[in-house]
Amino acid sequence: MMASQGFEERVRTACFAAIRQRQAVHGEVLPVEVIREPVVVDGEAVAPFLLQRGIHKPRQLDAALAVTTTPPKQGVDAPYQDHFGADGMFRYHYRDPGSTTARSRSQADADNEAVRHAQRRSLPLVYWYGVVPGRYRPFYPAYVIADHPETREFSLDLTELGARHLDDLAADAPSRAYRAEIVRSRMHQARFREAVMRAYQHCCAICRLRRAELVEAAHIIGDADGGEPVVTNGMALCKLHHAAFDRHILGVRPDLRIAIREDILAEVDGPMLLHGLQGFHGQQLGVMPRQRRDRPSAEFLERRWEQFRAAG
Ligand SMILES: [Zn+2]
Incomplete structure (x- = not known):
């Protein structure tokens, strides 16, 4: 189905509000049971998060609503090593097909296309950063700002500053490194907090x-x-x-x-x-x-x- 621009936006506004409210109760890092609770918009239940898929496009939408990085499992790294590009932006790897079948390839293509769709329409999404198994730190509103087919990656702005900020990002090169540092530090602090809390029960x-x-x-x-x-x-x-x-x-x-x-x-x-x-x-x-x-x-x-x- 073709979702109207208004609906795409209402879903995002409702998801961000729901996440903010859940963080007020549970803290910055949320457990899976709390984040997969659907959000109801115009009578439609939309899940803000999907555990099994890196790129999440609910069936009612055309654009991706969320992208996720799996938390590291006891010393084993997540399937994709996400990192920051030379542009200072967080890099998110395309979804790779799970197997060589045509079906698996077309699913991966559709998911990657849903991220491009969010980029073309400047629709914000949620980036779920896996802190420890079962717990995620959301970054929102996150914007897809570039597509890199040569490395099969997207550039995401995770500074949570909103759309108005995208123009200065292009113009203001020196502060881009500083902004990447803010995002990296938030990620590290989230992992630090979880590790300390766990160690002290x-x-x-x-x-x-x-x-x-x-x-x-x-x-x-x-x-x-x-x-x-x-x-x-x-x-x-x-x-x-x-x-x-x-x-x-x-x-x-x-x-x-x-x-x-x-x-x-x-x-x-x-x-x-x-x-x-x-x-x-x-x-x-x-x-x-x-x-x-x-x-x-x-x-x-x-x-x-x-x-x-x-x-x-
Ligand atoms: Zn005390």
């Missing part, structure tokens, strides 16, 4: 709070100080303890004991200060990753401890 390392919505992945050596998004540079901390750690109100000694800054220890206030901060002074961390290779690096802890002492 979704609990705050200080107080053991296990409410996932209130627990974050903290950097031991901050981004700005060259700290890398790797699990040995991370700790899961609840929002209070993350903020206290970042502001050097709370420190972690290299022997994994918690320290509260001296002036904070002397303060008198209500139960939150008493139990939430002062009470942890001198205690051992509440949670440590079971796997030794996931534990905080001694070198990063030393460096961070020096920063804490300098702040006190």
Whole structure:
């Protein structure tokens, strides 16, 4: 069927709104069960995501609605190594036929054509970045900005800045590298967060709070100080303890004991200060990753401890 331009757009608007709402509840990275829940537009149920296909064009549409990269499976890379091109844009590989049959070739061609269709009509889509098996970080609105038949790839703009931004992208070459860096960093941070949360079983390392919505992945050596998004540079901390750690109100000694800054220890206030901060002074961390290779690096802890002492 030929979908009207209006319908193509309404589906996209509805999908983006649904994803935004689901992220407000579940966080930035969404589980498969949450994202495959259909969105209803003009009485039609449209799935915003399809697990088995890299390129997703719902039957009611002419243009692709979503493209997906599979998460790496325990040390094995995804079937396509997606990367950034010389233009600074994220490169998404064409769908290859699953076999040599004519049917399989024509399915692959139709899927690739659906992506070109989105490009020609400047229709935004969702790029689902596989973080870990079963969990995806959506980038939207994503735009298809170029087709590279020689390498069988599409260039996607994943900066989430919207259509108006496409003209400056063409004009503004130096900032393209910077924009690629933003996208790459979002991808790395998503993987970092998942790895840290998993290693600490979704609990705050200080107080053991296990409410996932209130627990974050903290950097031991901050981004700005060259700290890398790797699990040995991370700790899961609840929002209070993350903020206290970042502001050097709370420190972690290299022997994994918690320290509260001296002036904070002397303060008198209500139960939150008493139990939430002062009470942890001198205690051992509440949670440590079971796997030794996931534990905080001694070198990063030393460096961070020096920063804490300098702040006190
Ligand atoms: Zn906590």
